Amino acid sequence: LAYTGIYTNWAREAVLAEVEKQMKPSRFQHVLRVEACAIRLAEKYGASLEACSLAAILHDYAKEHDAQSLKAIVLSQGMDREMIGYGSEIMHGPVGAYYAETLFGITDEAILEAIRQHTIGGETMTLIGKVLFIADYIESGRTFKGVDEARRLAEISLEEAAYFKIEKTIIHLVKKELPIYPGTIYVYNSWIQRKV
Ligand code: GDP
Ligand code: FE
Numbered sequence: 001l002a003y004t005g006i007y008t009n010w011a012r013e014a015v016l017a018e019v020e021k022q023m024k025p026s027r028f029q030h031v032l033r034v035e036a037c038a039i040r041l042a043e044k045y046g047a048s049l050e051a052c053s054l055a056a057i058l059h060d061y062a063k064e065h066d067a068q069s070l071k072a073i074v075l076s077q078g079m080d081r082e083m084i085g086y087g088s089e090i091m092h093g094p095v096g097a098y099y100a101e102t103l104f105g106i107t108d109e110a111i112l113e114a115i116r117q118h119t120i121g122g123e124t125m126t127l128i129g130k131v132l133f134i135a136d137y138i139e140s141g142r143t144f145k146g147v148d149e150a151r152r153l154a155e156i157s158l159e160e161a162a163y164f165k166i167e168k169t170i171i172h173l174v175k176k177e178l179p180i181y182p183g184t185i186y187v188y189n190s191w192i193q194r195k196v
């Protein structure tokens with residue numbers, strides 16, 4: 001998938017090379033699988049392939065950045081300070097979107113929002129946001145219990161698959177006795193209140 005240049009001046013290969021430097025090989029392989037899955041979902045649901053490819057390649061850009069570096073960007077950019085207590089798991093989406101904009105020159109708000117929201121989802125999500133949210137969850141290397149059901153739902157409806165991920169993530173966090181970021185609960189509440 002060659003880029004046309006509408007979203008970034010960077011060529012796809014250059015973006016990949018820069019992303020690869022930020023993470024261990026196993027995570028880079030995850031990124032490539034998320035991209036493949038995102039492109040397939042984009043074809044199925046009529047989203048921009050180029051936008052979904054870029055969002056996918058950049059989504060975990062900041063995941064392995066150290067806590068101090070993530071925290072510095074959260075503070076300097078006026079992001080929600082409460083994220084800091086949850087570490088990289090919660091900060092890497094919003095900080096990744098910051099790099100997408102400042103390093104890669106992306107201004108498309110749907111791409112930036114998709115990266116920002118990819119871990120917890122959002123009260124409202126664009127098509128690109130849903131594609132990335134689900135591709136990250138069901139990419140071919142994922143093996144958690146329930147992934148088959150998530151993959152089945154993704155073929156029927158991105159909405160149903162997103163609802164499934166939002167619910168299962170809350171259950172998973174409670175079972176593991178992990179602290180739940182208020183944004184995660186907010187997203188769960190907004191989706192469940194809308195569900196008919
Ligand atoms: P990854 O970056 O590809 O590993 O996937 P994600 O960005 O989707 O998620 C990163 C991790 O954050 C996963 O292990 C989620 O279970 C976890 N996570 C999501 N929401 C919360 C939360 O509210 N609190 C905590 N502690 N972890 C969360
Ligand atoms: Fe992530």
Ligand code: FE
Pocket residue numbers: 119136137
């Ligand atoms: Fe993920």
Ligand code: FE
Pocket residue numbers: 030034059060136
């Ligand atoms: Fe990921």
